[in-house]
Amino acid sequence: MAAHPLSSMTGFAREGGTLADGSSFLWELRSVNGRGLDVRLRLPNGFDAIETPLKEATARLLKRGNVSATLTVKREERAAPRLTPDPAALDQALRIALDLAARIPGAAPPRAEALLTLPGVLRSEIVEPDEAEEDAKRTTIATAYAKALDGLIASRRAEGEKLAAILAVLLDEVAALHGLATTEAADQPALHLARLRESLAALLEGERRVPEERLAQEVAMLATKSDVREELDRLSAHIAEARRLLASGDAVGRKLDFLTQEFVREANTLCSKSSSIPLTRIGLELKAAIERLKEQSANVE
Numbered sequence: 294m295a296a297h298p299l300s301s302m303t304g305f306a307r308e309g310g311t312l313a314d315g316s317s318f319l320w321e322l323r324s325v326n327g328r329g330l331d332v333r334l335r336l337p338n339g340f341d342a343i344e345t346p347l348k349e350a351t352a353r354l355l356k357r358g359n360v361s362a363t364l365t366v367k368r369e370e371r372a373a374p375r376l377t378p379d380p381a382a383l384d385q386a387l388r389i390a391l392d393l394a395a396r397i398p399g400a401a402p403p404r405a406e407a408l409l410t411l412p413g414v415l416r417s418e419i420v421e422p423d424e425a426e427e428d429a430k431r432t433t434i435a436t437a438y439a440k441a442l443d444g445l446i447a448s449r450r451a452e453g454e455k456l457a458a459i460l461a462v463l464l465d466e467v468a469a470l471h472g473l474a475t476t477e478a479a480d481q482p483a484l485h486l487a488r489l490r491e492s493l494a495a496l497l498e499g500e501r502r503v504p505e506e507r508l509a510q511e512v513a514m515l516a517t518k519s520d521v522r523e524e525l526d527r528l529s530a531h532i533a534e535a536r537r538l539l540a541s542g543d544a545v546g547r548k549l550d551f552l553t554q555e556f557v558r559e560a561n562t563l564c565s566k567s568s569s570i571p572l573t574r575i576g577l578e579l580k581a582a583i584e585r586l587k588e589q590s591a592n593v594e
Contacts, residue, residue, distance in 0.1 A: 298542055300594040301452035302326045302358035306444030308437045312430050316368045320434075320441040324449060326592060327359035335363040343431050347438050354446060356544040357594045362441070364434065375417065382413045449594065456592055457539055463586040464539075467556070468532050470579040471525065474563060477572040478521045521566050528559045535586075546593035553587040 302324060309319040332351045334344050351360060390403035409415055535552055538545040560583050564576035 298450050299453040299457040299539060300446070300449045300544070301456050301592050302449065302546070302594050303452050303592060304445045304448035306441045306448055308441035308444065310433060310437050312366075312433055313426060314368075314430075316366055318364060318366045318434060318437070320362060320364055320438055322360065322362045322441050322445045324355075324358045324360045324445055327357055330355055330357055330360070332360045332362070335361070337364060337366050339427070340364065340366075340431065340434060343435050343438075347435065350439065351442060354442060355594070357546055358449075360445075362438070364438075376415045377417075378409070378414060379416055382411075383408065386411050386414055452592075453594070456589060459589050460535075460539055460586065460593075463582060463589060464532060464535055466582045467528075467579065467586060470575055470582060471528055471532065474521070474572060474575045474579065475525050477569065477575060478525060480569070521563050521572075524559045524563045524566070528556065528563075531555055531559065544594045546590070549590040549593055553583065553590050556583045556586065 303326065304322075304324045306322045307320060309317065311317050330352060332348045332355075334347060336344060347362070351362075386408050387403065390408060394400040394402055531552055535549065538548055538552070557580070560576060560580045564573055564580065567573040567576055
C-alpha cells in the first residue's frame with residue numbers, strides 16, 4: 294500500500310454557492326499548528342444544528358491543528374411583507390370614527406388613510422419557514438463544507454510536500470555533522486593520553502617516571518567518562534527513525550516531536566563530554582541544526 298504524503302498543519306480553503314432562496318454563502322477554512330485537534334465553527338443564526346456533525350466529519354479526516362471555519366451567508370433582499378387589514382379591527386375603528394364625527398357639528402367624515410394608520414388595523418402576513426426548505430439549505434451548506442474540507446486537506450498536503458523536502462535537507466545536515474563528530478571522537482583516547490602525559494610531566498618535572506600501566510588506567514578512566522560512542526550510536530538510530538517516519542507519510546507529528554527532543558538530549562551530552570575544541574564546535578553546530586529540525590518538525594500533522 295502506498296504511503297500517504299506528509300501533511301502540514303497549515304492550510305487554507307474556501308467554497309461557496311447559492312441557496313434555493315437566492316442567498317449566497319461562503320465557507321472559509323484555515324488551519325494552523327496545534328498540539329492536538331481543535332475545530333471552531335462560526336455559523337450564522339439558523340445553522341447551529343449542523344455544527345456537531347461538521348466537527349465530527351473534520352475529526353475523522355484531520356489529526357492535529359487548530360482549524361477555524363467561518364460561514365458567511367448573504368441573504369437575498371426580499372420585498373416588504375404584504376399588509377392586510379384586520380376586518381374586525383377595521384370595523385371597530387370605523388364605527389368609533391363615524392360615531393365621533395356625528396357627535397361633532399361640521400366634522401368631516403373619517404378618511405380611509407387615517408383609519409389604516411391606527412394600531413392593529415393593518416397586519417403583515419407572517420410566512421412560517423418551510424422545514425423542508427430549511428433542511429435543504431443545511432444539506433447544501435454541509436455539502437459545501439465537505440468540499441472545503443477536501444480543499445483544506447489538499448492545501449495541507451501541498452505544504453507537507455515542501456516541509457518534507459526541508460526536513461530531508463536538515464536530516465542530511467545532521468547526519469553529516471554526526472559523521473564529523475564520529476571521526477573526531479575516535480581521536481579522544483589518544484588526546485587524553487597526550488594531555489595526561491603533559492600534565493604529569495609538568496607536575497613531576499622529570500623526577501619520577503609513571504609506569505605505562507598506570508597511565509593506561511588513568512586514560513581508560515577518563516575515556517570512559519568522556520566516551521561519546523553511545524550518544525553517537527543513539528543519534529544515528531534517531532536519524533534513521535526520523536527518515537523512516539517521514540517516508541511513512543502517516544500523521545507522524547507527535548512522534549517527530551518526541552524524537553527531536555531525543556536528538557537534543559544526545560547533542561547536549563555530546564557537548565558536555567567533549568574533550569576537544571573541534572568536537573565541541575561540531576557539537577554546537579549539531580545542536581543548531583537539530584534546533585532547526587525541531588522547529589520545522591513542529592509543523593507536521
